[in-house]
Amino acid sequence: MSTENSPPPVAADPTMRRVLACFGLILAVLGLVVAVSLNNLNRTVATSDWVNHTHALITELDVLQPTLAAAEGGLSRYLLTADQRDHTAYQDKFAELGEHTDVAIALTAGTPAEQQQFQQIALLLAKRADVASRIIHFKKAGDTAALQQLLNEDAEKYDHRELAQLIEKFRSAQTDLLSARDRTLYLQAQTTRWTVLTGLGLDFLLLCGAAWLIRDALAARTLANRLLQQTNAQLEEKVNQRTAELSASNAQLAAQSLEDRWSKQALEHQNRYNLLIIDSIADAVFVVTKLLNVSRLNPAAIHLTGLEPVELIDKPLARVLALEGGKDPAKPNFDPLARTLAEGHELRDKAGLLTTKGGQSVPVRLSFYPLRDRDKVVGGVVILQHSAPAHP
Amino acid sequence: MTFAPYITPWSRRLAFWLCLLASGLAVPLDLDAVTLPELLENPRLNAKKFAGYFGDYAYEFNEAIQPAPVFLAREKGDCDDYAVLADFVLKKHGFDTRLIHVRLTGRVAHAVCYVMENKAYLDYNNRAVFFTLAHAGPDIRAIAAKVADSLESSWTTASEFSYSYESRRKLMIATISKTGEAVEPPSSVPGKSDPFNVD
Numbered sequence: 001m002s003t004e005n006s007p008p009p010v011a012a013d014p015t016m017r018r019v020l021a022c023f024g025l026i027l028a029v030l031g032l033v034v035a036v037s038l039n040n041l042n043r044t045v046a047t048s049d050w051v052n053h054t055h056a057l058i059t060e061l062d063v064l065q066p067t068l069a070a071a072e073g074g075l076s077r078y079l080l081t082a083d084q085r086d087h088t089a090y091q092d093k094f095a096e097l098g099e100h101t102d103v104a105i106a107l108t109a110g111t112p113a114e115q116q117q118f119q120q121i122a123l124l125l126a127k128r129a130d131v132a133s134r135i136i137h138f139k140k141a142g143d144t145a146a147l148q149q150l151l152n153e154d155a156e157k158y159d160h161r162e163l164a165q166l167i168e169k170f171r172s173a174q175t176d177l178l179s180a181r182d183r184t185l186y187l188q189a190q191t192t193r194w195t196v197l198t199g200l201g202l203d204f205l206l207l208c209g210a211a212w213l214i215r216d217a218l219a220a221r222t223l224a225n226r227l228l229q230q231t232n233a234q235l236e237e238k239v240n241q242r243t244a245e246l247s248a249s250n251a252q253l254a255a256q257s258l259e260d261r262w263s264k265q266a267l268e269h270q271n272r273y274n275l276l277i278i279d280s281i282a283d284a285v286f287v288v289t290k291l292l293n294v295s296r297l298n299p300a301a302i303h304l305t306g307l308e309p310v311e312l313i314d315k316p317l318a319r320v321l322a323l324e325g326g327k328d329p330a331k332p333n334f335d336p337l338a339r340t341l342a343e344g345h346e347l348r349d350k351a352g353l354l355t356t357k358g359g360q361s362v363p364v365r366l367s368f369y370p371l372r373d374r375d376k377v378v379g380g381v382v383i384l385q386h387s388a389p390a391h392p
Numbered sequence: 393m394t395f396a397p398y399i400t401p402w403s404r405r406l407a408f409w410l411c412l413l414a415s416g417l418a419v420p421l422d423l424d425a426v427t428l429p430e431l432l433e434n435p436r437l438n439a440k441k442f443a444g445y446f447g448d449y450a451y452e453f454n455e456a457i458q459p460a461p462v463f464l465a466r467e468k469g470d471c472d473d474y475a476v477l478a479d480f481v482l483k484k485h486g487f488d489t490r491l492i493h494v495r496l497t498g499r500v501a502h503a504v505c506y507v508m509e510n511k512a513y514l515d516y517n518n519r520a521v522f523f524t525l526a527h528a529g530p531d532i533r534a535i536a537a538k539v540a541d542s543l544e545s546s547w548t549t550a551s552e553f554s555y556s557y558e559s560r561r562k563l564m565i566a567t568i569s570k571t572g573e574a575v576e577p578p579s580s581v582p583g584k585s586d587p588f589n590v591d
Contacts, residue, residue, distance in 0.1 A: 048546070049570050049571050050571055052546050053548055053571045055497065071590075091591065094588045095562060098587070098588025099551075099564060101588065102551065102564045106567035107548070107572070109572045110571055110572030125588075129590055133591070136590060136591065
């Protein structure tokens, strides 16, 4: 199946998670700084509008008295000269005074206390305009007595200091307000500055943390890599050593194998040579096992018995050979050859009878030699010589 | 030699539009000083065409608003002259116009003429540019904000006013502050007696 070849699942890297968390925090701090700064900026803009508002109101207050003075001065000039240009001049100044008053009313409309305070000033200014209208009315009507009386009354009643005091008091309050609003503006700017600096500082610290994490992870990985390289080198050395040992063993085995082959060949050669020796003997030779079964015989033995090797191999020797006088009627199971073999003795030139294939008994001279392997009798060799018939 | 084979409907259309464009660009440049009767009697006059007559006008600050013929003859004036003349002429042509006076931080002020049909105002500062009309909402606050933006400044108060060439008198209709609500001084409503209208 394809899954057998698929790579094993990669375990989540904790360092990577920490670095990502750091960067997430950095982004969050940045977002927070942007949001707070924008909010502060909006508040600063609003406060700045209020500062401008107060400045504008103070400006309007500052021009009220000079404009009134200019208007009344123009009116006086007109009363003296009756010149149309003076007429237009005082009218324009009174209109200008009206515009300034309207603007000031608009600027104080949002604050009831200020509105009420300025209302007194506006009322005094309107009274001055009303007096001017009445003066002009009498002037145009040519009623000199009424005009003179009005001028006299106005000179007695009107105290310009009242208006000046009201304006000064109001202006002083506005100046204090301006200071307070300017201070608020400054504090908001400071808040924005500190917000940005704190955010930057936090971000810098978080960046340092992320850098430290990355550096730590890299150092750990470098160390692990070095250890891995060392282990690999050691393994490589062991493999080389083992390979050298195996090569030496292999060479030794190859040499040994060659020696074994040579030994085997030598043994085979020796065995064949031994067999040739046995086969070349003119006497019949039987090689028997410990149980006196025939394990090998030479051509002379085949010739003497007339039996094929197949008929004798693994067969008891007693089938074809018996010691003359070796049978004791009292001991029917006694075999002198077996006894000799068991005791490890030799028999030399004993008379025996060989039974041939045709069933004839042939008198033979028998010698028996036990075969020893490390002092243990493992078999025996029987040599038969055809004995000449006894001459009468 | 004849050009007939080369004149295709497509090339004819292209030539028409090129001529139209050239004439549109050339007209305000080639005209001599326009007069008030010409402005009043032009049946196809609208806000855009009105502004087109003032592309070459110079700026000159005057304390008082100049009479219309003087302004047109001298070809120089300020925002008040232009806005008041626009209000006067376009009203005669049936347009619903409003005069707006915007006061900015410091002793700076600016006047424009808002044309309700165009949802835009005529500004003397835009007389020589392609877009002579500046779009804004009909609210005084929106107009004031747009004017202040165009001057890269903050506004403090704005007034809607009317002006009469005959009496040479401004009448405040409504004044608002940027930080407050709209206020209509009873003393300034047209038709009512203005205590500062000393006559």
